[in-house]
Amino acid sequence: MGLYDDMEATAAEANEAPQTAAAIIPAPACPDTELAARIRHLTRDFSIEVLPKTARKINHFSECLPSGSKVFIPYLPGATFRDCLPLAIRLRREGMEPVPHIAARRLRSRAELTETLSRLRDEANVRQCLVIAGDPDRASGPYAESMSVLETGLLEDYGIETIFVGGQPEGIAGIDQQAIEAALIRKNAYALSSTASLRLISQFTLNFRALTTWQARLAELGNQLPLHVGIAGPTSLTTLLRFAALTGASASMRAMRRYGAKLTQLASETAPDMLVSYLASRQAPSGPDASFSRQMVAGLHVYTFGGFRQSADWMTSVGRGDFALKPRGKGFIVSPLSKRG
Secondary structure, eight states, X not given: OOHHHHHHHHHHHTTOOOOOHHHHSOOOSSOHHHXXXXXXXXXXXXXXXXXXXXXXXXXXXXXXXOTXXXXXXXXXTTOOHHHHHHHHHHHHHTTOEEEEEEEGGGOOOHHHHHHHHHHHHHHHOOOEEEEEOOSOSSOSSSOOSHXXXXXXXXXXXXXXXXXXXXXXXXXXXXXXXXXXXXXXXXXXHHHHHOSSXXXXXXXXXXXXXXXXXXXXXXXXXXXXXXXXXXXXXXXXXXXXHHHHHHTTOHHHHHHHHTTHHHHHHHOSOBOSHHHHHHHHHTXXXXXXXXXXXXXXXXXXXXXXXXXXXXXXXXXXXXXHXXXXXXXXXXXXXXXXXXXXX
16 A cells, blocks of 8 residues: 555544545646656656765665766764765766755854865866755854855855755744745845856655645745755655654644554555656646746755665656556556666
8 A cells, every 4th residue: 555545544444534645745637648758857857865874885876876966965963074075076986966065054164165165176076066054053153054155156166056055845943934035035136146056955845735835935935946846765654754853844744643653554665756746747748837937846856864775766767767657646656676787
């Protein structure tokens, strides 16, 4: 049984009105033949993250990712820049596009930022990065937020061509929503003068309604940054719920709370096929529909939660078309990844 079938079964067992798959994620509104093409198009150029610890278990990234894949390198609590640089160098040597995180509040000085960018450019030919505020409550140096790093202009000076900035469909715990939206407006304004391409990448969400509500709000705010939607790679529901709590995905938690305890016993694994199907249905095979060109989806970013190889194989298989649509718009089933020669 799939995750959404489990939800219906759990609701019936509890004598509750069943919450159907369509109630959680609406069925795609296009013929199956078109939908399959749109799914392949949307997933073909995905990005993914990998931790240095996980990377040590991978012989060569070409074993599990297409050449040129964008691989994000998270800046975890307790890590240092020195932990991330060797992985960026390795990814470049193995034909991938390294995308390191730059955490503003971790930087102790402008000199440290300059050195970081210099070494990323000279040693790993880094051309893309994700700029975030970072996890400390207080800044270690002069940069308290991602905008303060952007406004130095140093990223462009050191050859960064694409800058990803964070988006929060479910907000950020402890930060006023107006402040979050004001920061987004500032990033849009900055993008107009930057030589780099700024792109918006969202935290992952388990809640479709939160995502669509946020997309509508982006349109109201006049967002012009192409949107990359964060999705959770195939993993256990227990892990999804734990990370939803850790990342402050409150709407996701509320949506799952009614079923979570029983579902952790029923569902050993869940995949994002229904969400991918729905997002793909609102895209034309050759690109996003004009009316949703900014607020819909320019790409997908996969949060792996430790299951890097499983997530990479799943996304690569979908991009190759190795999947079969389920009936009644209930997602798709992915075939095992073909062995590479």
